[in-house]
Amino acid sequence: AQKVTQAQTEISVVEKEDVTLDCVYETRDTTYYLFWYKQPPSGELVFLIRRNSFDEQNEISGRYSWNFQKSTSSFNFTITASQVVDSAVYFCALGPTQGGSEKLVFGKGTKLTVNP
């Protein structure tokens, strides 16, 4: 069975601090995709990134960066110089490739609060 674990339930930081959100996954699939979504208080899930299991290259997008390590089944998300607008619940998700189930399996989320 597939599983995503986000061990950090809540994190609180002060603006401009760096923060890393952890994600550990379990799957028997040999190829799969990993995702991060942001859910602000409005409730809508906002797509942040998708990563193929074959691509372990780290990715940086502005203040966001992602570290994918297949050896430890982790896909961690770092926000550099956090801002108040980053306050939200962040979800890591796992999705099989074409030919498998269409569903995304989500972790329980990490609530990030960035204080001014």
Next chain:
Amino acid sequence: DTGVSQDPRHKITKRGQNVTFRCDPISEHNRLYWYRQTLGQGPEFLTYFQNEAQLEKSRLLSDRFSAERPKGSFSTLEIQRTEQGDSAMYLCASGLRLAAYNEQFFGPGTRLTVL
């Protein structure tokens, strides 16, 4: 370019009543997904349509739940004889099958409260 829309955004009902939610996907998206999110949890998959065909259903989708996508465009999710445990956010997503993955774009959700 409009995103996924859901109606209503909020629904309060009494236990035992039936409720129906609507989801309008992004135009030309042939895939449509329903998820349920309870407080403090991540979204959980309920069901998925490819065009008008319902191809996958979760065990979470009890016989009180039914979803349809009659013309391959909008979808409805009906809950019969609602129970307090049905209180949750119901999220709809739509997507296209691309080369090797399925992008899922989520709507704002319908928050159901069963009294």
